[in-house]
């Protein structure tokens with residue numbers, strides 16, 4: 001946990017010798033708290049003080065990465081229990097389990113579907129992250145299944161097995177792709193040295209949190225710190241309890257033994273239950289969710305949820321403010337004005353496209369606020385809209401002088417006409433009304 005300036009001051013020699021470049025130890029402590037200087041600047045720190053200060057500068061939940069290149073997944077490094085306190089930093093990785101006892105053709109079919117799970121929402125690409133191969137058969141078959149997966153997807157890999165030999169031979173083949181090792185056999189110490197040697201992340205799985213603490217402490221002593229925690233099979237409520245305890249212990253109690261990302265496996269056969277369970281864990285507090293269902297209706301809803309939760313609440317999603325043509329817009333096309341909040345813009349865009357009336361959308365810089373919020377905050381005003389008309393070359397794009405504004409801000413029509421010199425037409429309050437409005441514009 002981060003220490004305050006006064007906490008740090010208590011650990012300093014308090015001699016005010018100035019060798020650190022500051023007039024007093026207190027001034028140095030205040031700068032250390034802000035992370036503006038390094039502890040090396042004070043040559044008189046005791047070993048104990050150094051240890052405490054170094055530990056306090058580490059993130060309370062370790063950052064761990066899986067995979068390489070563009071598909072690399074970074075998880076952990078979270079700092080708050082609740083999104084509104086700051087933000088959630090590392091979006092939960094979503095992955096799919098492939099059993100090695102499936103036929104090759106079935107595995108290939110699943111991989112094709114998984115690779116196509118790509119969506120776009122409010123201007124952002126939404127992708128899945130992982131493929132987990134689970135061993136149910138002999139080592140040779142597991143190796144073959146891993147080979148098929150390696151050859152047919154670029155997504156990051158998880159190897160799940162309780163068979164040491166099977167796992168080792170699959171690792172030999174896949175180690176360049178930096179897979180996550182999930183050994184669910186009896187003794188993790190049998191695979192931990194190999195994880196260390198290959199610098200690969202390792203899952204610590206146990207239904208008992210006290211046992212997890214014992215294991216992570218032991219592994220940390222051996223210098224194995226790229227760990228991911230799985231609290232095992234249990235009821236949903238019990239699992240949420242454990243995930244919350246892990247997060248709370250790490251963030252609020254500075255419990256380093258639980259300061260790692262978490263993983264959940266969902267083995268639910270009902271696809272609706274499966275999606276609900278996955279949504280629950282994405283919300284609280286899984287860093288990775290592995291499931292079997294690969295239906296796009298399941299995945300799109302989960303990726304949308306993830307996108308919403310992992311958006312910085314202080315910074316609404318926004319698009320570049322400018323003039324956007326829709327379809328084959330020409331100088332006679334209608335000109336609609338809206339804000340640069342992504343959700344607003346893409347909702348308007350979708351409805352304008354649906355109308356099949358080529359148009360222009362002028363997106364005004366409202367710092368990412370929606371129409372009514374921006375209007376109330378005086379970010380969507382006649383002055384701002386008039387400024388945008390001049391700034392984004394509307395006169396060059398359209399030959400008419402008509403502007404369509406959202407129905408919710410009809411009240412600004414008079415002022416806007418005066419300031420812009422454009423005739424203001426009040427559009428529908430809801431974007432859903434745009435297709436019929438545009439078709440009947442005349």
Ligand code: SF4
Nearest residue numbers: 016017018020025042
């Ligand atoms: Fe205090 Fe250390 Fe700076 Fe000297 S060098 S003033 S002891 S913090």
